Amino acid sequence: MRIAVLVKYVPDINAERRFADCRVVRDPAEGTLNELDENALEAALRIVEALPEAEREASEVVALTVAPPEGDLALRKSFQMGVDRGIRVSDDALAGSDYFGTTAALAAAVRRLEAEGPVDLVVTGMAALDGLGSVVPALVAAELDRPALTFAKKVAVEAGTLEIVRETDEATETLTAPLPAVLSVADTANTPRFPNFKLIMAARTKQIEAWSAADLDLDLAAVGAAGARTETTQASPRPEKPEVELVQDKGSGGQALAEYLIRNDLV
Amino acid sequence: MAEATRNRTVLVLLDPATEVRSSVLELLTIARSLGRVEAVTLEAPTVEALAQLSAFGVETVHQAELAPATQGDARHLAPVVAATLAAAVRLTDADVVLAPSSFAAKEAAALAARELGAGVVIDAASVTEDGDGRVVAGKRVFAGSWDTTSTVRTEVAVLTVRANAVVPQPADAAVATEVEGFAVAVDGVVPTVVERTPTVRDSDRPTLEEAAVVVAGGRGTGGDFGPVNELADALGAAVGASRDAVFEGWFDRYVGQTGVTVAPRLYIGAGISGAPHHRGGMQASQVVVAVNNDPEAPIFEICDFAVVGDLTEVLPQAAAIIRAHKDQ
Numbered sequence: 070m071r072i073a074v075l076v077k078y079v080p081d082i083n084a085e086r087r088f089a090d091c092r093v094v095r096d097p098a099e100g101t102l103n104e105l106d107e108n109a110l111e112a113a114l115r116i117v118e119a120l121p122e123a124e125r126e127a128s129e130v131v132a133l134t135v136a137p138p139e140g141d142l143a144l145r146k147s148f149q150m151g152v153d154r155g156i157r158v159s160d161d162a163l164a165g166s167d168y169f170g171t172t173a174a175l176a177a178a179v180r181r182l183e184a185e186g187p188v189d190l191v192v193t194g195m196a197a198l199d200g201l202g203s204v205v206p207a208l209v210a211a212e213l214d215r216p217a218l219t220f221a222k223k224v225a226v227e228a229g230t231l232e233i234v235r236e237t238d239e240a241t242e243t244l245t246a247p248l249p250a251v252l253s254v255a256d257t258a259n260t261p262r263f264p265n266f267k268l269i270m271a272a273r274t275k276q277i278e279a280w281s282a283a284d285l286d287l288d289l290a291a292v293g294a295a296g297a298r299t300e301t302t303q304a305s306p307r308p309e310k311p312e313v314e315l316v317q318d319k320g321s322g323g324q325a326l327a328e329y330l331i332r333n334d335l336v
Numbered sequence: 337m338a339e340a341t342r343n344r345t346v347l348v349l350l351d352p353a354t355e356v357r358s359s360v361l362e363l364l365t366i367a368r369s370l371g372r373v374e375a376v377t378l379e380a381p382t383v384e385a386l387a388q389l390s391a392f393g394v395e396t397v398h399q400a401e402l403a404p405a406t407q408g409d410a411r412h413l414a415p416v417v418a419a420t421l422a423a424a425v426r427l428t429d430a431d432v433v434l435a436p437s438s439f440a441a442k443e444a445a446a447l448a449a450r451e452l453g454a455g456v457v458i459d460a461a462s463v464t465e466d467g468d469g470r471v472v473a474g475k476r477v478f479a480g481s482w483d484t485t486s487t488v489r490t491e492v493a494v495l496t497v498r499a500n501a502v503v504p505q506p507a508d509a510a511v512a513t514e515v516e517g518f519a520v521a522v523d524g525v526v527p528t529v530v531e532r533t534p535t536v537r538d539s540d541r542p543t544l545e546e547a548a549v550v551v552a553g554g555r556g557t558g559g560d561f562g563p564v565n566e567l568a569d570a571l572g573a574a575v576g577a578s579r580d581a582v583f584e585g586w587f588d589r590y591v592g593q594t595g596v597t598v599a600p601r602l603y604i605g606a607g608i609s610g611a612p613h614h615r616g617g618m619q620a621s622q623v624v625v626a627v628n629n630d631p632e633a634p635i636f637e638i639c640d641f642a643v644v645g646d647l648t649e650v651l652p653q654a655a656a657i658i659r660a661h662k663d664q
């Protein structure tokens with residue numbers, strides 16, 4: 070079983086996130102592995118761990134990111150969780166990509182991996198905590214002409230078939246698709262493991278493989294800011310909220326709350 | 337809302353077509369400000385749905401005619417909905433596609449845009465046009481702390497729009513609504529639906545993502561959502577929760593970046609600390625109120641009004657006064 074996990078390097082949601090010149094500022098001091106990708110890594114590792122020994126030995130989990138060099142941090146974290154390989158695709162030509170540009174680069178990287186040997190499964194998190202679009206997994210699947218099983222809260226792989234259970238806004242669904250497939254994992258699917266000492270040490274010596282756009286079969290006109298079909302034309306911080314009106318409950322806190330709502334026409 | 341200046345055709349996704357939710361009524365309202373509105377469905381709309389479409393100015397409903405393999409439960413899957421939207425755009429020469437911001441509709445919108453070579457905006461909070469007639473979307477990002485504007489550079493624009501973007505407004509006059517079938521071929525690979533159980537929602541309360549008022553309970557409820565429900569009922573609000581409360585099994589749906597994103601007029605968090613993940617899903621609310629017995633609770637940082645106190649005391653007291661006020 071060969072699994073590619075698509076991971077993203079994002080600004081930490083605990084840090085002050087901002088834009089400059091309509092682009093997200095990616096400050097290396099405040100960048101991190103998208104937390105939801107930890108669920109993807111966990112799912113991939115568990116799928117491999119559940120295999121019979123011989124198959125497990127022959128398996129490979131590859132973390133793949135499209136990011137500037139700072140993005141190595143996301144791959145280092147992936148190593149610490151236990152992935153075998155880490156690949157970063159960086160290229161100035163990719164900066165400013167929209168969903169389709171990003172997808173094209175990710176899919177091209179998977180295809181290059183595929184040139185080495187089959188990739189049975191592509192796994193992603195359910196969203197990136199910076200953009201929160203949640204559409205890249207489905208787009209990558211379409212680009213690779215594979216089925217997408219997304220937002221999984223339960224995952225099983227058996228006899229070449231992927232089965233998931235998910236809860237959409239409308240229904241609870243059990244879906245299946247034959248491998249090779251694309252899987253996105255919800256945060257409810259698992260609890261990501263904490264890296265142990267052994268893995269942290271091993272992660273230090275692992276080499277990150279760096280690819281550029283030229284290494285991929287990629288139409289450069291369709292990626293980057295020039296190829297983007299949408300453009301962020303304005304970005305401004307919201308005005309700060311006025312100081313909170315804080316009421317200490319001394320027996321009439323509920324009344325104060327009700328009066329606030331009535332006074333502000335919220336009832 | 338300003339009347340459309342251009343002769344655009346705007347398609348609005350209606351899936352399911354059993355009812356027209358307030359989020360779709362909002363889409364129809366926005367659509368009318370951009371051009372002529374038509375709806376796209378994957379099944380026959382109900383009589384009630386048709387009546388609302390007519391009141392909201394929809395003259396034509398395009399209903400997909402699908403091959404047997406993609407009928408049934410599979411028709412709600414993203415590749416099928418996407419193929420339907422793309423085919424409808426080609427059929428009607430539409431300029432704009434609007435869909436709600438559910439996870440399923442986001443995927444369908446992106447896949448349709450891919451097929452059409454169109455630009456896509458996910459989670460728009462407003463949709464307008466610029467001086468050159470290009471479609472422009474406003475977004476709230478980074479947990480509601482930044483406003484951005486995205487301009488669509490392609491001829492066709494596909495957008496998913498967050499609930500509570502506008503107040504739904506019927507058309508000046510109702511129109512006659514006709515349903516027309518059109519053939520849809522699905523090229524993409526479609527997963528197999530082994531089982532599908534539609535979610536049954538509490539019909540006495542508004543749905544969480546669309547409600548104008550949300551009362552959410554967290555770990556601080558200790559598992560008793562009674563006070564949260566009581567205040568929600570007094571306000572006619574939807575009930576939500578934190579992820580921890582859902583993981584405890586106290587409630588079924590949580591507010592936050594990975595749960596439901598809400599942007600109501602009023603959000604009240606009770607016994608919720610205000611973790612960044614939770615804030616990311618509610619910070620765009622117009623008014624934020626919290627009840628928490630810890631004076632240092634992080635949620636207070638983003639509140640307009642808050643009570644430091646025990647929610648089991650504060651919420652029922654507030655509910656009683658609000659009920660009395662409404663009875664006046």
Ligand SMILES: Cc1cc2nc3c(=O)[nH]c(=O)nc-3n(C[C@H](O)[C@H](O)[C@H](O)COP(=O)(O)OP(=O)(O)OC[C@H]3O[C@@H](n4cnc5c(N)ncnc54)[C@H](O)[C@@H]3O)c2cc1C
Pocket residue numbers: 104105256553554555556557577578579580581590591592593594595596606607608609610611612613614617627628629630633645646647648
């Ligand atoms: C990848 C990831 C994604 C996540 N996504 C989400 C998400 O989408 N939504 C979400 O909500 N969480 C999410 N979380 C979890 C989040 O980080 C927090 O753990 C969670 O929101 C905390 O829930 P809480 O506020 O109910 O509990 P706590 O943080 O334990 O807070 C409970 C609060 O209740 C107060 N309290 C206790 N007793 C009372 C009382 N009697 N009266 C009044 N107040 C009282 C306490 O002072 C405290 O502030 C996510 C976590 C991860 C790792």
